[in-house]
Amino acid sequence: MNTTLKIYNTLTKRTESFEPITKGYVGMYVCGPTVYSNAHLGNARTYVSFDIIYRYFLHLGYKVRYVRNITDAGHLEGDQDEGDDKFAKRAKLEQVEPMEIVQRYTVDFHEVLSHFNTLPPSIEPTATGHIIEQIEMTKKIIENGFAYEIDGTVYFDVEKFAKTHNYTILSNRNLDELLNNTRSLGGQDEKKGRLDFALWIKAKPEHLMKWPSPWGVGFPGWHIECSAMSTKYLGAEFDIHGGGMDLIPTHHTNEIAQNIACNHAQPAKFWMHTNMLTVNGQKMSKSLGNSFLPNELFSGNHELLEKGYSPMAVRFFMLQAHYRSTLDFSNEALQAAEKGLTRLFNASNKLSNINFHSSSTVQINDLREKLYEAMNEDFNTPMVIAHLFEGVKLINLLEEGKEKISAQDLDSFTKTFNTFLFEILGLKSEQTGSAEKIDELMEIILQIRSEAKARKDFTSSDEIRERLKSIGIEIKDNKEGTTFQVA
RNA sequence: GGUACCGUGGCCGAGAGGCUAGGCAAGGCUCUGCAAAAGCUUCUACAGCAGUUCGAAUCUGCUCGGUACCUCCA
Incomplete structure (x- = not known):
């Protein structure tokens, strides 16, 4: 097994060999949720995907610092300066404190992810806990000449930045077309350029979540939090930055611009993006109203669901598609996943009952190599699963005595099979304590x-x-x- | 309207110039007091049309269909 890990890099649009910046260490930042409502299944897919990536790095022996933020402030409804932030809006609706909203949905998010058996990140910083860092970063960007203040709000000057840097490097969009986009957003902007975005936003008097700053009382823009927190915990340059594909054109594009404007460095060597979960061919999203909450999924209590599905069946269902492909949700597909997963678990249980012989009639190392090759091909979990099913077939042949295996091979095979199934894919059998x-x-x-x-x-x-x-x-x-x- | 991406057998999904994944469903068989399950096995697909090539699901062009982004979203 001499293949190296290859990762598709959105930055270069190529699959590249992974080399860590510091030997033996991996720094990874993944954009976390905005905690203003329940996490749905589509959100979960992204975090399950990055969980696999995290687990595989750990398995390979890297020391990984995995940072995933919680966005609990400053996320505007629109890109317009008069926008209210999501927490205040939701809080008004529910007649509670904004931080009550944040707490409720943060807890919900963690519950959901623990159902799916994802490992917690190394650091989970919150935007509200890093206001000072965001202000400092904003100050530096102004000093470096890439931002300007108008009446208590600070904007990033995209056009100026684009003169000396490739602003659309991630999305590959044509800048002129973006600048001249005919689609008007309405409302008079005080900002200079239509692509300029807010780093700091002046708060209206009735605004609940606000902090003092050199530009008056306000709250941070959405994009600056990730730049500030990734820089703080991983440095100006780190190995991997991830998130959902829908973050490419705006959030990640702006993040790169901010980092360069502040730190003079493109933050991540690899940009990784997970694809969307679709329902009947359409993206699952809160705004489209076609999303399930995980609890509805587990109980089957939703009009699109024929029955409830266990979290592990759902995790397995997600892993049967590659993280960069869209995955279409259907009852039939989930039921197929449910049965397939049971077969894998049954086979794993059988392993301890297999008798060994003095020599093997089967080749164990082939399978092991294929499993690693599949993971090394940009974390190709569907291929890993296909190979595990080859293992299932082999286990059944051994159990029936049609093939023989030596004690040493059996030990190695058992270790490989279970390592991939439980440790790397993160599946676990769902037996209760009793x-x-x-x-x-x-x-x-x-x-x-x-x-x-x-x-x-x-x-x-x-x-x-x-x-x-x-x-x-x-x-x-x-x-x-x-x-x-x-x- | 602009910009990308995608279209694989009944369903979900890998693959990315020759070696034709895998799961589920369906048919057959084995096992079995019955039943269920399990195991084995069969089913050979790449939207359409043209081209490049000794050879294309895979490359090129066009056509049709779909999705995403351009506005908050993982």
Whole structure:
């Protein structure tokens, strides 16, 4: 296995070999959620994708600092200066303090991600906790001549920046077309250029979340928080910056401009973007009203859902598509994922029951190499899963005694299979804490049943099966004995 | 309107010039008191048209269809 990790870089539009800036260390920043409402499934996909990336770096032995922010201030509704920020707006609606909104949805966000078994980031900074850093950065950008103040609001001067830098490097948009875009936004702007965006916004008197600054009382613009926090925790230049694809044209474009204007450096070597989750071919989003909340998904309580799906089935469903492809949601696809995942878990359980022989009739290293190659190809999880299913086939052959494996190979194979399934893909079987007791209970019940069967007392054995089924435990007879599954 | 991207078997989805993933569904078989499950196995697809090539799902052009972004969004 000598392949190197390759990553598609939005900055260069190419797949490039990954080399960390500092050997053995990876600095990764991912744009986190704006916590003004519940996280939906589409949001979750992005964080599951980056969870895989984080896990794989850890698996490869890197020391990773994974920073993912919480946007809890200064996110404007529109790009117009009179915009209210989202928290204040939502707070007014719900008659609560803005920070109450922030707290509620931050907790919700964490709950959702923990259902999906994502690892927490190393640092999860909040925008409100870094007002000073954002003010400092804004000051520096003004000093460097790329921003100007008008009546308490500070704007980034995009046209000036674009004269000496490639402002649209990420989106590949034509700057002139952007500047002359006929689509008008209405309202008179006090800013100089139509592409200029706010770094600091003057607060109206009734505004709830506001802070003092050299330009008066106000609150930070959206884009500056990520620049300030990534610089603070990862430095002016770090390895990876990630986020959803919808952040490319505005948020990330502006982030790069701010970083260069302040630090004279393009912040990240690699820009990685995850694609959208679609429903019936359309992007899942809050504004389109086609989004599910994870709780609705788990319970099946939504008009688009035929039934509830477990968080792991959903995670597995997401991993069956590549992170840069759109993924279309459907009940059929989720049910397929559910069954496929069960097969993988069953195979993993079987591994401990396989007998070893003096030598192997199978090639174990091939599979291992293919798994690493797949991950190294820009984290190609669908291919990893395909190879794991080859492993499932192999496990079944070994179990039936059609192929033989040595103790050493079995050990290595078990380790590889389970490492990829649990550690790298982050899947976990969803047994409850009392699972062991259930196992013991079931052992007793099944023994009684098999005794009844031995007496050809099928009335009793069938009754046991039916009554277990009625409480959601399904039993299956096969050659070696009886297995059971808790629904 | 502008700019990108995409169109793969019944469904979801990898692949990116020859070696024709994988899962689910469906058919067949094995196992079995019955049932269910499980296992094995079969099914050979790349929107259409033209071109480049010894060879194209993969490259080029056009046509049709879809989506995203340009306005808050992961």
